[in-house]
Amino acid sequence: MSARIDITLTVNGERVSRSVEARRHLIDFLRIDLGLTGSHAGCEHGVCGACTVRVDGEIVRGCLVLAASLDGAEVTTIEGLTDTGEVADLQEAFVARNAAQCGFCSPGMVIAAADILRHHPEASRAEIREHLSGNYCRCTGYQAIVDAVESTLATRREGAR
Amino acid sequence: MKWPAIGYLRASSLDDIWRARAEHGDAAQLLAGGQTLLATLAFRLSEPKVLVDITRVAALRGVRVEGGVLRIGSLTRHAELGRDPLVAQHAPLLARAVPLIAHPAIRNRGTIGGSLAYADPAAELPACVVALGARIVALSPQGERRIAAEDFFTGLLSTALTAEEVIAAVEVPLATPASRSVILEVARRSGDYAMAGLAACIGMEGARATSARLVFFGVGSGPVLAARAGAALAGRTLDAAAIAAAQAALNEDLDPPGDMHGPPEMKRHLARVLLQRAIATTHPATEAAA
Incomplete structure (x- = not known):
């Protein structure tokens, strides 16, 4: 068990490698670690939907996904969706x-x-x-x-x- | 609220799971889709020390027909359940349950194994597997055992799983041309947990029911098999008299607690309404008339 977990994933088509705390959810990872502030953290317990993003092509609640679990994943945010x-x-x-x-x-x-x-x-x-x-x-x-x-x-x- | 400081282990195999448990014991919590667990962390309703991510354990995946049953791997996500052709063919009740579970984004992550292990009394899938007479396949380092779904749920948020076990799969008897199944619920808003719900599997021979497994959810400490109401339908033509008899029998089958939605009598009323609606849906004469 390690306090920080190394992950490499694709965010809006770009390869990203970071070391994250286990407690980091996907939205804080996007906003704080990557500066992609289009995804919003609202209720942070899966109710409001403000944090909806795509993981591997399907929509998810970003506040109910551990960034640490996303090694190898493909994430698309509103920024990426707008760019395409x-x-x-x-x-x-x-x-x-x-x-x-x-x-x-x-x-x-x-x-x-x-x-x-x-x-x-x-x-x-x-x-x-x-x-x-x-x-x-x-x-x-x-x-x-x-x-x-x-x-x-x-x-x-x-x-x- | 942000999640508390916590450890994370990624399991790639069953052996990884057993090792993590051997090392961390009760402090380790298995993480599948996380759609309930991670919300409870935010509320500090559960405080595991280490999350063991099991989503990459291939042995817990896959849907197939094997040995005369439909075997659904515990990591099958709700959305996958809803679009799987084998599920649609052999366990249509489960496919029908999917649109009632939360919202699309949650259905893309949540798993059937997670839903069964958490055993929320208002959740759809626990009621469905009891209605279907399914078996839960529990795995541990000692091997596997099968638990009848109706023996699996032992109380509020409690199951027959031991601390060493993980749900590997659910085994569902294959639907036959004579079997009808339906799931209905009453919720204040789409996607909310039900105030009351019913998952029903009824065997039909012409207009006559040969058997009826009526399982209510949101009205007790777990899925509630209404055995007396089911017996009141078995062997009878599903007419108004049979429905009334089954509704009357519900009084003894159900002992619903009051909750934030209303008092016990309201739940009893909703259960009677759901029973009548369910039979209207499954009854072939009604289908022909519709």
């Missing part, structure tokens, strides 16, 4: 519909919503709400957020025709 342009249309829809107020939940919300775009292109409004039910927004009342996801899905479906 994967969610540019979704982000534009969030802006156009004013689907944020304080913005604290937005990075996690966009990553969770991107999961819908990838895995559930035919999602109904009810399914969008269900999928985002683990991401809390205390400002907007969710309507504009669901609108933004719904319109992005619709636009992408039309584009695919």
Whole structure:
């Protein structure tokens, strides 16, 4: 057993090696050790969803993942997702519909919503709400957020025709 | 709150697990998906000294049909359970349970073994494995043993696992064309733990039930097998009279504690409602009419 654990992983396409404390969760690792502050630490016990990031292609609660456990993993944060342009249309829809107020939940919300775009292109409004039910927004009342996801899905479906 | 200072060991094999336990004893805590354990650390509800990360132990992985049962490795994540074709075919109840478990991001990490070992009385999977008549395969350095799911859950957050054992897999009898299964729950918000839930496996012959295993969750100290209500359905056509008889029998099967959601009588009411809804879902006549 060692107090610090050496890990090498890929973050937003870049190889990163660090020595971390066991108690370091993924979000503090990203924010404090790597300076990637787009991922937010909210409740820090897995309830609010502000810390949603991708690990090995799937969304997770960053506050419920030990950085030490991620040796060899591939992590994508809102910064990486923005750089690749994967969610540019979704982000534009969030802006156009004013689907944020304080913005604290937005990075996690966009990553969770991107999961819908990838895995559930035919999602109904009810399914969008269900999928985002683990991401809390205390400002907007969710309507504009669901609108933004719904319109992005619709636009992408039309584009695919 | 931040996690406390703690040690971390990455196990790559079962031998690594046994070694870590031999060295650290009770201070070592196995870490699988961590979706409950790591939250309890933040609240200081548990204070292990060393986390033993078992997620890379290949022997605990995989879903396959073997010896007439569906064997589900304990590290199978909820999301994997929900999309696995063998689970959909042979244990559809488990696939149906997945959307009820927390939220997508949590389902991508949490494991079936972790859920069973933690034994939350309001969790879906413990109730499902009891309803399915599954067996839990427990491994220790001495070998493995199989524990019937209904004997596995021994009380609030308690199981029949010894301190030396780890859950290797769950073995589920294969579903047959005559078996119907359903899981339903009532929760205040999507993804919350249920105020009350029901996992049911009913054997059907035409409109007649040959057997019924009704397992309630969120209404006791663990999954509650409602044996009297099940017996009230067995051998009968699932009509209004049979449902009423089973609902009446629930009074003796259940002894729910009050909790933050409401008093015992509210839980009893929810259980009766869930029972009626479950039978409406599984009844072939109802399916044909729908």
